[in-house]
Amino acid sequence: MRADAETPLLRAEGLVRTHYGEGAPAHAVRGVDLTVRRGEFLAVTGPSGAGKSTLLHLLGGLQRPDSGSLWLAGECTDTYSEAHWAVQRRTRIGIVFQFFNLVSDLSVADNVELPALLAGIPPKQARPRREALLAELGLTGKERSMPGELSGGEQQRVALARALVNQPDLLLADEPAGSLDSRGTREVMRLLSRFHARGQTIVLVTHDARLASAADRVISFFDGCVADDAALDGGAPTRHRGISGVLELKD
Numbered sequence: 001m002r003a004d005a006e007t008p009l010l011r012a013e014g015l016v017r018t019h020y021g022e023g024a025p026a027h028a029v030r031g032v033d034l035t036v037r038r039g040e041f042l043a044v045t046g047p048s049g050a051g052k053s054t055l056l057h058l059l060g061g062l063q064r065p066d067s068g069s070l071w072l073a074g075e076c077t078d079t080y081s082e083a084h085w086a087v088q089r090r091t092r093i094g095i096v097f098q099f100f101n102l103v104s105d106l107s108v109a110d111n112v113e114l115p116a117l118l119a120g121i122p123p124k125q126a127r128p129r130r131e132a133l134l135a136e137l138g139l140t141g142k143e144r145s146m147p148g149e150l151s152g153g154e155q156q157r158v159a160l161a162r163a164l165v166n167q168p169d170l171l172l173a174d175e176p177a178g179s180l181d182s183r184g185t186r187e188v189m190r191l192l193s194r195f196h197a198r199g200q201t202i203v204l205v206t207h208d209a210r211l212a213s214a215a216d217r218v219i220s221f222f223d224g225c226v227a228d229d230a231a232l233d234g235g236a237p238t239r240h241r242g243i244s245g246v247l248e249l250k251d
């Protein structure tokens with residue numbers, strides 16, 4: 001695998017995904033090209049139904065594209081089996097969701113340690129990692145609690161610890177503050193910014209444009225397409241592609 005600093009951590013070309021359910025097919029992702037550099041904090045924002053979650057699922061191998069290709073650290077994922085994707089999500093990709101998805105009958109400590117043990121990390125190493133992360137996330141003393149005993153904000157911090165315990169190259173977050181109050185939201189965003197400051201690559205999906213401003217690049221997603229792609233580097237935004245480009249793409 002080519003994993004030098006110049007190789008994008010993530011590269012997508014022509015990703016398409018249509019959902020066939022009841023009623024008309026939903027063209028959730030309609031041809032997305034995307035590159036994410038190592039260390040970048042990218043926010044994908046857009047209205048409900050724009051296709052943001054579908055895009056994130058494609059990036060994490062939770063769903064497969066109908067067409068298009070995806071490279072992880074220079075390696076084409078098109079031929080990855082489900083099992084191989086699962087390995088990637090255990091080792092190189094951490095994911096947090098809106099509703100935490102913790103294992104309800106495992107303690108906080110076990111929820112965080114489980115992915116490390118599944119990845120073959122010896123318990124002797126998994127435990128100090130778990131302890132360090134929980135301390136960092138302000139959860140010391142909660143190790144023995146069950147998820148149901150925690151506030152939403154605390155549960156999301158446990159989910160963040162679980163996603164980061166294997167020190168993944170990439171963190172994918174789908175509306176991580178979507179079910180939290182304003183305090184929980186600030187807390188999660190502060191933690192994302194802190195991990196990013198330490199070099200964590202993050203793709204954050206949010207319908208809340210205010211949260212997107214924590215990122216250093218914001219993609220506006222609309223109707224399955226990238227409508228705008230702007231670097232927020234302190235100066236004037238650098239636009240890579242305008243909404244007019246998207247309108248031309250549509251029929």
Ligand code: ADP
Nearest residue numbers: 019020021026028047048049050051052053054
């Ligand atoms: P967002 O996260 O931006 O709200 P989604 O990716 O969840 O958007 O959804 C995009 C479109 O695809 C919507 O029209 C949604 O109803 C549809 N969709 C998403 N997932 C499914 C699914 N599993 N089955 C059928 N339709 C789906």
Ligand code: MG
Nearest residue numbers: 052053054175
């Ligand atoms: Mg969504």
